[in-house]
Amino acid sequence: MNEGWIAIAGLGPGSEAMITPQVSDALARATDIVGYIPYVARIAPRDGLTLHATDNRVEIDRAIHALTMAADGRRVVIVSSGDPGVFAMAAALFEALEAGPQAWRALTIDVLPGITAxxxxxxxxxxxxxxxxxxxxxxxxxxxxxxxxxxxxxxxxxxxxxxxxxxxxxxxxxxxxxxxxxxxxxxxxxxxxxxxxxxxxxxxxxxxxxxxxxxxxxxxxxxxxxxxxxxxxxxxxxxxxxxxxxxxxx
Amino acid sequence: MNEGWIAIAGLGPGSEAMITPQVSDALARATDIVGYIPYVARIAPRDGLTLHATDNRVEIDRAIHALTMAADGRRVVIVSSGDPGVFAMAAALFEALEAGPQAWRALTIDVLPGITAxxxxxxxxxxxxxxxxxxxxxxxxxxxxxxxxxxxxxxxxxxxxxxxxxxxxxxxxxxxxxxxxxxxxxxxxxxxxxxxxxxxxxxxxxxxxxxxxxxxxxxxxxxxxxxxxxxxxxxxxxxxxxxxxxxxxx
Structure with missing residues (x-):
């Protein structure tokens, strides 16, 4: 049984005090963090967690990477600053999902809102x-x-x-x-x-x-x-x- | 010295898991909670905390009440669901502030954002x-x-x-x-x-x-x-x- 999932999470504008408990909990349960370099830099490293930081303008590659890992059973959090649904990674993830293999549509995918800029x-x-x-x-x-x-x-x-x-x-x-x-x-x-x-x-x-x-x-x-x-x-x-x-x- | 303050805080859409730590902290330090009945009902009672729940459509009265208490040295949190700056209490508070006595402008007033609907x-x-x-x-x-x-x-x-x-x-x-x-x-x-x-x-x-x-x-x-x-x-x-x-x- 595949227990992989994706959470597309909003880290808020910068302060730890504005990260919701829901997002902190997803980060604590993740095996992999995917995102733009400065956002991944906000995540504290720990054993069992792999950080995958990538450059700007490769949003679709990043989304495909996340979907592929989740299909392999990994627990993946895609991090955005602010809210992931506002000019950030959620739309890119769904573009990749729509264009990708049907099997991806069975994955558990949650968008976790954040304090947008x-x-x-x-x-x-x-x-x-x-x-x-x-x-x-x-x-x-x-x-x-x-x-x-x-x-x-x-x-x-x-x-x-x-x-x-x-x-x-x-x-x-x-x-x-x-x-x-x-x-x-x-x-x-x-x-x-x-x-x-x-x-x-x-x-x-x-x-x-x-x-x-x-x-x-x-x-x-x-x-x-x-x-x-x-x-x-x-x-x-x-x-x-x-x-x-x-x-x-x- | 007057140590009163006002925080205008967003409780998010409903789940505890979407309340930011910044808002939880303000609620923990407050002496008084002011807001519309169903929002105040989301706050757990505790010793030293007074809950002031009022009906809809009395936003300016509620704002004046909060400003008056803060001027008296109380630590007041005005609660809104969602984000307080989006069709909620922040604008009403500033309307009351602008129309009120000059002394109110020396009060510490913070808007604490939340996950808007x-x-x-x-x-x-x-x-x-x-x-x-x-x-x-x-x-x-x-x-x-x-x-x-x-x-x-x-x-x-x-x-x-x-x-x-x-x-x-x-x-x-x-x-x-x-x-x-x-x-x-x-x-x-x-x-x-x-x-x-x-x-x-x-x-x-x-x-x-x-x-x-x-x-x-x-x-x-x-x-x-x-x-x-x-x-x-x-x-x-x-x-x-x-x-x-x-x-x-x-």
Whole structure:
């Protein structure tokens, strides 16, 4: 009898204190951990546990590796930072599952949610996602720029607060610049924008500026960006401002 | 010296296994727990802890109560299910803070994120939020129906997967009926729709149907609804289907 399984687990934004007991339990029962190098580096080595750290952009290879090991009876945890279902490994695993052998569909596969970056960033800043909002991945590796631009325009028209994942990388410096220019053009106000870097880690840095003063260098790949809706407000305090979007629309 | 504080904490969707250690720690240090009756009922009583359970629709009174107690030196945890920053108590607390006395702005206030309903539902079903998505609160207590309808139309045009919070209550039976009719009219395909009720509790029930077969009675106030984007897919399995949205847009 094959007792292998896969858990696709979210490690949250960085702090141990934000990893759910469900995820800790899966990590404790695993024989193999699979994931992107910096995420696997967060797992403490122990006897009986093999760490398989791989580079970025090999998500489908990683998924096939995990499925193959589980089919061989291994207990595999695929780790993502944040939540595995939000711009992370869960979708890649299911792409590989759908394209793979029928036998894989008999495997036990569980997705274990985590605190995704926008929730961690929002909590640190206040409650900018307190009203309707959307989440857009700014990486155009897997979608055309035109689609990103269309979504940004419609999101502003809908007056969503907007969380931007993967705003900027060395390989894609221009996308976020175009994004800021577009938002500065189409938003009729100087709403606040939050740059939340490496939340809950020793490298955490938060910055809130009016949209007109936002510049591309304020973000990198470890930054989660939230653009307020037209209703998003700042409460000034000695301890630093609170950013929030009221519940009421009018 | 006033050592009072407020933590606005997310209890996640229901299971103890999805409460972060950070939240458990705040609950252990609290003198007072404030929240909506069913959420406060999830907290184990203990010596030195006072539970203040209040009814729905009194969010601002509850926030003022919490702020007043913290100003008196109490250690107050405001509990929400899911994440406190997503259609929950964090925004209400900051509304009360902004309108209240300046002295309140010196209080220590922390938002402690939790697993919000759409992440828990998505994880149980697969990964329907694996690509760009939005979250809309269908309650029209605090916004006009026209705004909800506009957002639904723009969200479909943007081809977001759409998470709907608070789809239906006894007091508002008609909103979700209108929502389904609108979506059936404007989506040019029979994309899947997920009804995820009471995820991670003993009352959990998941149902996935094609949009044309969705009916209003499939949702109640404990249901989180996710409408797929045009790219959302089903993988059929003996153990039940997996719902997911691929990472690629084309």
């Amino acid at each position: 926008m929730l961690a960033a929002s909590a640190r800043a206040g409650a900018p996602l307190g009203h309707d909002f959307c989440a857009i991945n700014l990486s155009d590796n897997l979608k055309p720029w035109d689609m990103i631009e269309k979504r940004l325009r419609l999101a502003v028209e809908a007056d969503f607060a907007i969380a931007l994942y993967n705003p900027r990388s060395k390989a894609r410096p221009e996308g976020f610049e175009k994004t800021l220019r577009l938002l500065q053009q189409i938003c009729c106000d100087d709403r606040p924008i939050l740059f939340a870097r490496a939340v809950s880690t020793p490298h955490e840095a938060l910055r809130i500026v009016p949209l007109t003063q936002a510049t591309p260098d304020m973000a990198d790949m470890r930054t989660l960006v939230i653009i307020g809706s037209s209703r998003t407000r700042l409460i000034e305090r000695a301890a630093g401002p609170i950013l929030y979007t009221p519940r009421s629309a009018a | 759409m992440l828990a539902a998505s994880a149980r079903a697969g990964a329907p939020l694996g690509h760009d998505f939005c979250a809309i609160n269908l309650s029209d207590n605090l916004k006009p129906w026209d705004m909800i309808e506009k957002r639904l139309r723009l969200a479909v045009e943007a081809d977001f997967a759409i998470a709907l919070y608070n789809p239906r209550s006894k007091a508002r039976p008609e909103g979700f009926e209108k929502t389904l009719r609108l979506l059936q009219q404007i989506c040019c395909d029979d994309r899947p729709i997920l009804f995820a009720r009471a995820v991670s509790t003993p009352h959990e029930a998941l149902r996935i149907v094609p949009l044309t077969q969705a009916t209003p009675d499939m949702a109640d106030m404990r249901t989180l609804v996710i409408i797929g984007s045009s790219r959302t897919r089903l993988i059929e399995r003996a153990a039940g289907p997996i719902l997911y949205t691929p990472r690629s847009a084309a």
